[in-house]
Amino acid sequence: MSVISVNKTAPANTVVVLDFETTGLSPNQGDRAIEIGAVKLENGVVVDRFQGLMNPGFRVSSFIENYTGISNRMLVDAASCNVVMGEFADFIQGCNLVAHNASFDKRFLDGELELIQRSYDGDFACSLLVSRRLTQEASSHKLGDLVAYHQIENEGIFHRALADAEVTASLWLVQLEALERDHGIINPSFDLMMKIGKTPKGSVVNFLKKHVQ
């Protein structure tokens, strides 16, 4: 296991940007997490990271090996999902959460934590939903395409949990900056970002005008 960090108590304004690599698309169909990566942001600054491979208890498909670069050999000696997710549950306590297409990561987070009878107390926001509203001119809202669109610095690694969490965190900060620069909303709150993600695309401009300070 290569868990980088398990941090202390987080301030209330701390956000954890996370990404799962998994054996497939649906925990309801028996899929499990095989890697979790996360970046902890405090006032827009990375203050901590978490990364861990985890053994799902069965062999992953060749598609997943090729897609993620995570091989069955790499997972043989990894800690179990229960151990890694227990430490990750400690890592996210007191934090709000962000992911790209959060409904996917939330399903796996909820599923894995339920198996070890753990929970979390933050809300979950989605950088994909925010992107569809703030960057409507973008032809694609895939994470890799948005990294290119916004010219976000990256190391050319995709479909690994920590690398994807890092660029998602950068995307999140780009979106916060865009609200300040383009819409005059100073220091946008996490709650506002969640509301933007739920606002109908056609009315998001009027919604933002109401929040100009």
Added chain:
DNA sequence: TGCCAGGCCCTCTTTAGGGCCTT
């Protein structure tokens, strides 16, 4: 045997269908 994710969003919609996005 046949099926096989699920939420969001758009449109030729709402008693539906299909594309996008995540692995």
